[in-house]
Amino acid sequence: MSDAVRKKLAKRFGSEERSDCQVLFFLEPEPEPERTGAASSVSSSTEHAHEHALATDAQGRVLVGAPLPAHSHVLSDGSERFCAELERWKVGAVAAAATGAAGSTAGAGAAAASDDRSAAASSSSPSGCAAADAHAPHPAKRQRVDGDGAAAAAVPATATATAAAPPPPPPPCPGGRMQLFVGLHHPDELRLAEALLRFMYTGEVSLRSAADLLRARPIALRLAVEGGVEACDSALRALFSTTHGSDASTAKSLVEELYTCRALLPEPASSAGADPTGPQLRAVLMASCRSAMVRSCKGMALPAAATAAPAAAGSGAGAGAAVAPAPAAAGAAPAAVPVGELLAFAFEDALAVLNNATALFKLRQLPAAALEALLASEGFGTDDEASVVVLLAEWRAANTEAAAQGDTLKRLLRQVRWPHVCDEYLLHVVPRVGWLGVSWERAAWLSSYARATLSSTRAALEVAALTYGASYELDAPGHIARRRPAARPLGARPFSMEVASAIASQASLDGAPFKWTDLKVCARGFMWTVAVAAAVDGCGVRLACGAPRVLASTFVGHAYPGKDVTLQVLNAAGGVACEEKSGTCHRCVGIGLSRVLKVKTGSQEERESLLRDGRLHGEVVWWE
CATH class of the missing domain: 3.30.710.10 (Potassium Channel Kv1.1; Chain A)
Known part of the structure; x- marks a missing residue:
């Protein structure tokens, strides 16, 4: 043109x-x-x-x-x-x-037959023509009704x-x-x-x-x-x-x-393809917001604390001061958004960060004061507070020098909402990680405190905790804060693996080592993976759940979270061929690996109905 x-x-x-x-x-x-x-x-x-x-x-x-x-x-x-x-x-x-x-054709005869009567009516009434015009249809026009x-x-x-x-x-x-x-x-x-x-x-x-x-x-x-x-x-x-x-x-x-x-x-x-470009646009905008907030928070410093005891007592106020840095507070508009809320908006929730390599990289670049503001924000969601512990561990691993300065790490740990950490994490993981500062006694106390439904019971537990001094951090902002907002559900996460060669070898399931698929998802503080091994008449698929590497160097063991998780193997058409459910409601195995889900692919017909391009496909579904 x-x-x-x-x-x-x-x-x-x-x-x-x-x-x-x-x-x-x-x-x-x-x-x-x-x-x-x-x-x-x-x-x-x-x-x-x-x-x-x-x-x-x-x-x-x-x-x-x-x-x-x-x-x-x-x-x-x-x-x-x-x-x-x-x-x-x-x-x-x-x-x-x-x-x-x-x-008009049908009415022509009737019109001719009534000519005499029309002429008579016209001669007797001079206004007859005007009356007919008044009842004629008019084009529609706007009117108030x-x-x-x-x-x-x-x-x-x-x-x-x-x-x-x-x-x-x-x-x-x-x-x-x-x-x-x-x-x-x-x-x-x-x-x-x-x-x-x-x-x-x-x-x-x-x-x-x-x-x-x-x-x-x-x-x-x-x-x-x-x-x-x-x-x-x-x-x-x-x-x-x-x-x-x-x-x-x-x-x-x-x-x-x-x-x-x-x-x-x-x-x-998007639902049913109603907005096909919406998810990608959201991802681009949120990535831009994370980059902008990292640059905006550069140089943000924690407020200094005079002594350890006053800092513990006034930690909540210190966290609030960190939310709004001094330059913005000096001449900010009355409706200025706190930095912590902007960070929570940009990073969305703990699962969105832990399962996105780019977002996790940006979080590691935040200064300690910005991370404290993020953890103190009421807008930052998570599936379980255990995921926030993993988030803090990832930041500490990438900022060892900054975490070791003064009471930086202690201030950050005081923002962790320990009463809302799941029992599996409190009793199997947290006490084994020394820098978290949670002893076995405190872990057991937190577990009892979280299960207490009456305020009187919690008050009695707090009185009993005073005998242990300040080690239980009862005045910490995280201890008195409510549960964080729920993160967006993980939904179904797909995985696949090339298994044609392993099936053809007919190796023993007991003797053959499991091969890990490309699925790695962090949920409720644990890392979830899927492994596949060959069997005599097909292959075996199992769901493994263990502590992330950032924490696993201090202990060995696996634990299942309390929510239901379903391992599904799909057929060539995309439907569910077989599935195995895990969690407290479906044969929770506690510490260890899940049961093996055996998939029959011995015959040529079974392989054609199950495999796509020689690969086994499946999903791990996290239910809300």
């Missing part, structure tokens, strides 16, 4: 020049699952809110703004939805024309009788142009929808803020605008790509902007 044609087409947006249709915007009920996000989006865009002209058409739709002149060839090429509506208009117009022609249908009562009897027939297509607007309706969930969405329609003419999205671009994505999906979602995604990526080259304050401001409209972010996993 030449530049002249492109410029001319762009100028025709909203213009009456060669316009053959109109786009009308109306308010429609909002789907229930989207109301939370939409409410946040409306509040986040109050700076763009303005008064809209509202009116009600003959069909009862509440119209927003003025009709927008448009061009059918642009709309049909730019949106499958508009193309389908235009086709319905054409089919309906042809049917209406045919119906009108048949009606009461909720009880007052406008419908004004319709003449002839129109009521005609309504019994199948309704004709919507009449064209004045000038013979067609009308296309676009539903909005809020009047503020008018400018977003117009921006997407402008995109059909210009190929560019005129929106600039993160909130507007995120709110425009679902509208582009509803209107089926070709390339509209991708254009919004590209604009968002371009907006947050500047965090890599900008200064720390600018990078942080972009994170704050995205934080204010976080409810509009697409979900990590």
